Amino acid sequence: MARLGVYREFLRDFVKLEKPVQDQVIEVFSKFEHATYAGLHLEAVKNARDDRMRTIRITDFWRGVVLAPERGDLYVLLNVLPHDKAYEWASRRVVTVNAATGAIELRDLVAIEEHSRALPSAPTAARPLLAHVSDADLRRLGIDEQVLALARTFTTEEQLDKAQAFFPKQQHDVLVGLASGMTVDEVWACLPAPAVQPEQIDREDVAAAVERSPEQVLLVSGPEELMHAFAKPFALWRVYLHPVQRDVAYGSFSGPAQVTGGPGTGKTVVALHRAKHLAERSDEERSVLLTTYIRTLPATMEESLRQLIDDEAVLRRIEIRHIDGLAYRLVTGGKGSLAVLPEEDVTSRWKRVMRQLGLPSRFNETFLANEWRQVILSQGITSLEEYQRAPRPGRGRPLGALQRAQIWEAVTAFTEGLRADNVWTYETICLEATRLLQAGERKPYRHVIVDEAQDLSPWHWRLIRAAAIPGPDDLFLAGDTHQRIYGHRLSLRQLGIDVTGRSTRLKISYRTTAEILRWSLKLLGEGPIDDMNGGVETLAGYRAEVHGEEPMLNGYPNQPAELEALVATVRRWLDHGVMPGHIGVAARSNILADQAVTKLKSCGIPAISLAKRQPGEDAVSVGTMHRMKGMEFRCVAVIGVSDHLMPPQSAITAEDEDPVAHQQDLQRERCVLFVACTRAREELAVSWHGSPSRFLPLD
Numbered sequence: 001m002a003r004l005g006v007y008r009e010f011l012r013d014f015v016k017l018e019k020p021v022q023d024q025v026i027e028v029f030s031k032f033e034h035a036t037y038a039g040l041h042l043e044a045v046k047n048a049r050d051d052r053m054r055t056i057r058i059t060d061f062w063r064g065v066v067l068a069p070e071r072g073d074l075y076v077l078l079n080v081l082p083h084d085k086a087y088e089w090a091s092r093r094v095v096t097v098n099a100a101t102g103a104i105e106l107r108d109l110v111a112i113e114e115h116s117r118a119l120p121s122a123p124t125a126a127r128p129l130l131a132h133v134s135d136a137d138l139r140r141l142g143i144d145e146q147v148l149a150l151a152r153t154f155t156t157e158e159q160l161d162k163a164q165a166f167f168p169k170q171q172h173d174v175l176v177g178l179a180s181g182m183t184v185d186e187v188w189a190c191l192p193a194p195a196v197q198p199e200q201i202d203r204e205d206v207a208a209a210v211e212r213s214p215e216q217v218l219l220v221s222g223p224e225e226l227m228h229a230f231a232k233p234f235a236l237w238r239v240y241l242h243p244v245q246r247d248v249a250y251g252s253f254s255g256p257a258q259v260t261g262g263p264g265t266g267k268t269v270v271a272l273h274r275a276k277h278l279a280e281r282s283d284e285e286r287s288v289l290l291t292t293y294i295r296t297l298p299a300t301m302e303e304s305l306r307q308l309i310d311d312e313a314v315l316r317r318i319e320i321r322h323i324d325g326l327a328y329r330l331v332t333g334g335k336g337s338l339a340v341l342p343e344e345d346v347t348s349r350w351k352r353v354m355r356q357l358g359l360p361s362r363f364n365e366t367f368l369a370n371e372w373r374q375v376i377l378s379q380g381i382t383s384l385e386e387y388q389r390a391p392r393p394g395r396g397r398p399l400g401a402l403q404r405a406q407i408w409e410a411v412t413a414f415t416e417g418l419r420a421d422n423v424w425t426y427e428t429i430c431l432e433a434t435r436l437l438q439a440g441e442r443k444p445y446r447h448v449i450v451d452e453a454q455d456l457s458p459w460h461w462r463l464i465r466a467a468a469i470p471g472p473d474d475l476f477l478a479g480d481t482h483q484r485i486y487g488h489r490l491s492l493r494q495l496g497i498d499v500t501g502r503s504t505r506l507k508i509s510y511r512t513t514a515e516i517l518r519w520s521l522k523l524l525g526e527g528p529i530d531d532m533n534g535g536v537e538t539l540a541g542y543r544a545e546v547h548g549e550e551p552m553l554n555g556y557p558n559q560p561a562e563l564e565a566l567v568a569t570v571r572r573w574l575d576h577g578v579m580p581g582h583i584g585v586a587a588r589s590n591i592l593a594d595q596a597v598t599k600l601k602s603c604g605i606p607a608i609s610l611a612k613r614q615p616g617e618d619a620v621s622v623g624t625m626h627r628m629k630g631m632e633f634r635c636v637a638v639i640g641v642s643d644h645l646m647p648p649q650s651a652i653t654a655e656d657e658d659p660v661a662h663q664q665d666l667q668r669e670r671c672v673l674f675v676a677c678t679r680a681r682e683e684l685a686v687s688w689h690g691s692p693s694r695f696l697p698l699d
């Protein structure tokens, strides 16, 4: 019986086909297993450079390109294209085996030969791009003779960029890494670990290579899995994990462990698989807690877990809860309710305290609230003596003993006021929940998994530490400090959570394209980013496997013109067959996001605010950049990236008030923009009106 694999690169393109063609592809290939070779009408391709290429009828107009095995029964669906293009595509391409990884790779042989023929006969004076790398090193990294010969002639990055269209992808990535200054060892470390030793790789045996290429080919076990792969091409994570992801998700750790990595590297995916793994090993209900600070995430995580776990008993062992919701429930015991103050009431209480105590105006309400959160609560300070001695990292304005005494008096008045009025803030609820857990004997969870860990504050971590039984596999953290949009710098070790020797960094972005990634990384600026463990975080080796268009960057004279252009951009995406629900629009403020919804709707485009969107709703999703966290779309427009809006003045502490807080606020805003831009899978459009934001790399 024939078996079927689907080339992963095609899965991304599958969503771009029109719905009736998609349906027909599914129809044809769901019968594949049971059909005979002849019954499938696989046609040979005339003048093919690779005689294993076949095509198969999808409709009168569309054909699938299939790699047929020389021996064995494993066929690979490589692409689906209009009739003539399918034959042309198939005739030019050759499947080979990578010498370093043993995986299959696809090249446009005709284009390589054409480029090789077009080379000038005499060498040029310009320095070759890869002059600093020896042939031996290139071969060790899997560059074959044909690619090597052509790559040696390149003198500009532009030539190398163009070669992306015809070189095998893995080899092209290696060359780009070397050309960008990575060392041979660094590039080597980024290659997927070969399933066999390089000396055992038989480069003629394509059939064996297909079997050991899970990163290139999704092997489907039957029609149901095929349907799922096509129905949810973005949900491949369910069935396939990169070996590094798998090791972390299904590994055993002697204590707290951590997974880090840039946007789209699959940290949430790993967290979900880890929850499944730990729940399967457990026998108690609600013994695994999956938590986060991002409000929208628990609902999405629940939906994803339901896709991953069929067994209701296993599902019942996992509790998914927002961290503040967890604290609330621990304090109320699930009964009664607490009066939680909205942020504006918290601010007016600080103002009132200032007035009552006659504090100098330089201690304004923001300063006091930040001092309380970032110094007093963060360090768990409970007395003036402790506060007098406390270091104040991240706080720029020095304070003498008298000033500290004044502030302490204000903090005491504020917290006593809350108590007297029986009202709470989320911080005080969290402190109370931690106190209850520390006082009690029972820890409610065996395992706690935290997603978007970078956004939690020290009081959250104390709660988490107190909620889990210390021991093997107790805590598992997934996060990326480059995407910190709420929390502050902290050291987990100082909070009793030590992940030394149990931290893994993921490097492949499965979400976005190399072009979007390269541009977005520049948004982060030059400043060092901490790693939550007292060190500096890095994104070295972070890369995307797929390529696409460069981000579109456009400025307009005023906001109406920018919104008009947004409509045109969204229309173009829709005209290209992108479903409305696969388009996201992000703005820094709620006001601009609301205006975008109104504008899109007034032009007949279905659009909805992210705050109101129901799962599965097919409308363009519009929201603030903060709301974009944890989401992804095929196409994303980030609007209002103007200098007067990004960063918003109100979000930045004045430099003369506190230079350290000023820098931190700017960095956080850069991260906010970075998060919004890295939600795009295929296309990113960034726009502004008036002057562009100083964060934008426009060169």
Ligand SMILES: Nc1ncnc2c1ncn2[C@@H]1O[C@H](COP(=O)(O)OP(=O)(O)OP(=O)(O)O)[C@@H](O)[C@H]1O
Residues within 6 Å of the ligand: 234, 235, 236, 237, 240, 241, 242, 245, 261, 262, 263, 264, 265, 266, 267, 268, 269, 270, 480, 483, 509, 510, 511, 629, 630, 631, 632, 678
């Ligand atoms: N092994 C994999 N194979 C295919 N797709 C994957 C794999 N791992 C993750 N993905 C996909 O990549 C996308 C990003 O995954 P995920 O949201 O887990 O990344 P993340 O690191 O948490 O991102 P962010 O930090 O930006 O929130 C998702 O669409 C997910 O399905």
